[in-house]
Amino acid sequence: MNQYPDICLRGLRKEDDVITPQNVVNTTAFIPDFRIQRTDGSYETSINWKDDEFAISFTMQRRNQSQYGLAALERVILDEERSWTSIPKTIEYERKPDPENKYHGNIVFIGNKKYIRMIAAALALKSKFIPRED
Amino acid sequence: MPNLFESKEENYKREFIGSLYTEASQNTGSSWQGQPEIYQFIITTVGSVVPERSGQLKISKSSVGRIGSGMLTGLDVVNSHIFDFDYESSSVTFYCAKVCDRFDKGLSEDNQVATYVSSIGHLILSEPSAHVPKDDPTESARKIISQLSNRNIAVEALKIFERLQQLLTDSHIKNLPPIRSFVLEDGSVLVELISAHSRLGFSIEQDRHESSWYLVTDETQRNIRASGDIGNDDIELPVNWALMLLG
Numbered sequence: 313m314n315q316y317p318d319i320c321l322r323g324l325r326k327e328d329d330v331i332t333p334q335n336v337v338n339t340t341a342f343i344p345d346f347r348i349q350r351t352d353g354s355y356e357t358s359i360n361w362k363d364d365e366f367a368i369s370f371t372m373q374r375r376n377q378s379q380y381g382l383a384a385l386e387r388v389i390l391d392e393e394r395s396w397t398s399i400p401k402t403i404e405y406e407r408k409p410d411p412e413n414k415y416h417g418n419i420v421f422i423g424n425k426k427y428i429r430m431i432a433a434a435l436a437l438k439s440k441f442i443p444r445e446d
Numbered sequence: 447m448p449n450l451f452e453s454k455e456e457n458y459k460r461e462f463i464g465s466l467y468t469e470a471s472q473n474t475g476s477s478w479q480g481q482p483e484i485y486q487f488i489i490t491t492v493g494s495v496v497p498e499r500s501g502q503l504k505i506s507k508s509s510v511g512r513i514g515s516g517m518l519t520g521l522d523v524v525n526s527h528i529f530d531f532d533y534e535s536s537s538v539t540f541y542c543a544k545v546c547d548r549f550d551k552g553l554s555e556d557n558q559v560a561t562y563v564s565s566i567g568h569l570i571l572s573e574p575s576a577h578v579p580k581d582d583p584t585e586s587a588r589k590i591i592s593q594l595s596n597r598n599i600a601v602e603a604l605k606i607f608e609r610l611q612q613l614l615t616d617s618h619i620k621n622l623p624p625i626r627s628f629v630l631e632d633g634s635v636l637v638e639l640i641s642a643h644s645r646l647g648f649s650i651e652q653d654r655h656e657s658s659w660y661l662v663t664d665e666t667q668r669n670i671r672a673s674g675d676i677g678n679d680d681i682e683l684p685v686n687w688a689l690m691l692l693g
Contacts, residue, residue, distance in 0.1 A: 339647060343636070425649075426649075426658035429673070433647055
C-alpha cells in the first residue's frame with residue numbers, strides 16, 4: 313500500500329477560504345502562515361490524509377479547523393506541483409500523525425515566497441470544495 | 447467595452463477617499479460615519495518649492511497647490527496618486543473631504559482645506575463605497591483595503607488597484623470576474639482576479655521588494671505557472687496575459 317492515499321483534505325478555517333457564491337476554494341486556504349517557520353526554514357500548511365472513509369467526517373468534526381468546509385486535493389496534483397523543472401522546488405508533503413489525529417500531515421513549502429504563493433494558488437485552483445452539511 | 451468606472455475623475459476621487467480612510471483609521475482607529483461631503487477644487491500648482499504653511503503644515507513639493515490666493519494641501523500625505531498628475535502644469539484637480547467636526551463656515555475655501563489637512567488625525571469620514579459603481583469589480587476588494595491599518599501596504603495596494611483599473615478599463619473583455627482582496631495572517635494583502643480556470647494574484651508585502659504577482663491556470667488554459675516581482679515592475683504583462691486567457 314502506498315504510504316500516501318490519493319486525496320488530502322485541507323480544512324477551511326476562515327470565511328475568506330471559500331469564494332462565494334461560486335463555492336470555490338480560495339488561495340488563502342493553502343498559503344502557509346509565514347509567521348511560523350520550521351527549523352529548516354520551510355513553512356507548512358496542515359492537511360489530513362484521506363486514509364479511509366472516516367477521514368472526511370473526522371476532519372469536519374474538528375470544527376475549529378473546518379468551519380467553512382474542506383478542500384479536497386488529489387495527491388497527483390501535489391506531485392505535479394513538485395515536479396516543475398522550470399521553477400525551484402517549492403513543495404513537498406509529509407505524513408505527521410499525532411495522538412489525536414492519525415490522519416494528520418503537512419504540505420511543506422520551501423524557498424521563495426513568490427513561488428510559494430503561486431503554487432498555493434495552483435493548489436487552490438485545482439482543489440474541490442466540500443461544504444459542511446450541518 | 448465594460449463600463450467599469452464612471453469616469454477617470456470619479457476613479458481618482460474614490461482613490462483619494464480610500465486613502466483618507468486608511469490615514470484616518472490608522473491615526474484614530476475610528477470608523478466611518480455619516481455621509482461624505484466631497485469637494486472638488488481646481489488648484490494651481492506652486493511647483494518645486496517645499497514651503498511650510500503658516501507654521502502649521504509641512505508640505506512636500508509634489509503636493510503643493512493653490513486655491514485662489516491660498517496655499518494648500520499635503521495630499522501626498524494621504525494620496526500617492528498625486529504623483530500621476532503633472533504637477534508642473536498650470537492646474538490640477540484635487541479632491542478634499544469636508545472636515546465634519548472641524549469645519550468652520552467662517553473660513554475661506556482654502557483655509558477649509560488646510561484645516562482638513564491639519565486635522566486629518568481627527569477625521570471621521572464616510573463610507574467610500576457610496577461612490578463605487580455597482581458593476582465595479584474592485585468594490586469588495588477596496589473595502590478590505592480601506593480597513594487596513596498598515597498604511598504602506600494600503601498605499602501599495604491602491605497603486606495596484608489603480609493600474610488594474612486602467613488595464614481592465616482598456617480591455618474588451620466582458621463579464622470580468624470580480625477582483626478580491628484578502629488580508630493574510632502575516633499582514634500582507636492578496637489581491638486576486640479569480641476565474642474558473644485561472645488565478646491572477648498580487649501579493650503586497652510590508653517590504654515592497656517582496657511583493658509579487660502570479661498567474662496560474664489549469665489544463666484547459668495550458669497549465670501555466672508564472673510569477674514575478676512587482677516592487678519596481680509594471681503589472682501590465684501579467685494582467686494582459688490573464689485578460690487574454692479570459693477573452
